[in-house]
Amino acid sequence: MHESAKKWKSIDEQVAILRGRGMIIDDEAQAAHFLGRVGYYRLSGYWYPFRAFNDDKTRSDKFLKGSRFADVIALYLFDRKLRLLALDAIERIELAIQVEIAHLLGQRDTFAHENPDELHGEFAKKPRRGGHTNHYYWLEGYHALVKRSRRKPFVAHNLDTYGRLPIWVAIEVFDFGTLSKLYAGMKINDKITIERQFGLNEGKHLQTWLRGLNFIRNTAAHQSRLWNCNMLERAHIPGNKLQLNQLVNSRPFLYFCIMQTIMQVVCPDSNWGKRFTDLMGNFPNVDNGAVKLSDMGVIDGWEKWAMWR
Numbered sequence: 001m002h003e004s005a006k007k008w009k010s011i012d013e014q015v016a017i018l019r020g021r022g023m024i025i026d027d028e029a030q031a032a033h034f035l036g037r038v039g040y041y042r043l044s045g046y047w048y049p050f051r052a053f054n055d056d057k058t059r060s061d062k063f064l065k066g067s068r069f070a071d072v073i074a075l076y077l078f079d080r081k082l083r084l085l086a087l088d089a090i091e092r093i094e095l096a097i098q099v100e101i102a103h104l105l106g107q108r109d110t111f112a113h114e115n116p117d118e119l120h121g122e123f124a125k126k127p128r129r130g131g132h133t134n135h136y137y138w139l140e141g142y143h144a145l146v147k148r149s150r151r152k153p154f155v156a157h158n159l160d161t162y163g164r165l166p167i168w169v170a171i172e173v174f175d176f177g178t179l180s181k182l183y184a185g186m187k188i189n190d191k192i193t194i195e196r197q198f199g200l201n202e203g204k205h206l207q208t209w210l211r212g213l214n215f216i217r218n219t220a221a222h223q224s225r226l227w228n229c230n231m232l233e234r235a236h237i238p239g240n241k242l243q244l245n246q247l248v249n250s251r252p253f254l255y256f257c258i259m260q261t262i263m264q265v266v267c268p269d270s271n272w273g274k275r276f277t278d279l280m281g282n283f284p285n286v287d288n289g290a291v292k293l294s295d296m297g298v299i300d301g302w303e304k305w306a307m308w309r
Helices: 011-020 028-037 040-050 069-106 134-148 153-162 167-173 176-184 188-198 206-221 253-266 272-281
Strands: 051-053 059-063
Touching: 011 028, 028 040, 028 069, 040 051, 040 059, 040 069, 069 167, 069 176, 069 188, 069 206, 069 253, 069 272, 134 167, 134 176, 153 167, 176 206, 188 206, 188 253, 206 253, 253 272
Parallel strands: none
Antiparallel strands: 051 059
16 A cells, blocks of 8 residues: 655745754745755755664664754755756767767768668677667667757758768767767777777777766756766776776766866866866865765865866
8 A cells, every 4th residue: 555645845844844853944044945946855865964874774854963954055056066067068078079970980971870880790780689789779769869850950951952861960969878879889999099089998988988977967957966976877997097996986076087088188278177176175064074075986185186287
């Protein structure tokens, strides 16, 4: 038998619930504003680390001593700025990788993205589930994107003229997931050609970086909590990246270092790295220690690394 749904609570009742569980609310108007504009449920992800532990190590409804609503808001605002920084970098990285793929494959075949001979055999020729290749399923998603974009003038023109989109046009309708899956399906030597720009040379690491960045992008685009999220798509780091190998691939900080590694190549004059280091320096200073920057995967001394100076 299902439990009955929780009952609707007014903003005043929500404030009272938090106070009753031990949250210090110095500015009730501020608390009411954020509960009314951001929402109790979304903010609960930010006050979760402030909840005390039960004897069985599960989280209690009660808050740790010294937990302040102002700290929860500071953490939420930090995370909002972090999400915007992530989207800024990933947009530029996405565009750069799109151009690299289109230029490399397009010189051999105008419609290389649809030609199995121009892609890796594991991706384009080896049957998977249902007797179809991964390329077959990729094309299904790609054609859905083309159909959705059919009314855009450049798409309509190319479809009317050629019946399909040249790769340098097709990339304009890709989303980041479509891009990363096509990259993963490219021939090893083609991937190595692109990877070498970022200090990689095995043709197998950048595809995992892109999957991780796609996860970050989706998290940020849906306004979900990013700063200490558990990365479900995890990057592989080659042995020659000694600093990156000090970081855990289940936490977001590694992926911001990956962003900076790529940004230094594709946008060398950008101040994105400085904006990131400035934001890290403004992480909320929480007196009761409920949250700390290491929860994000940050380690001591990172700001001295060459990529961040």
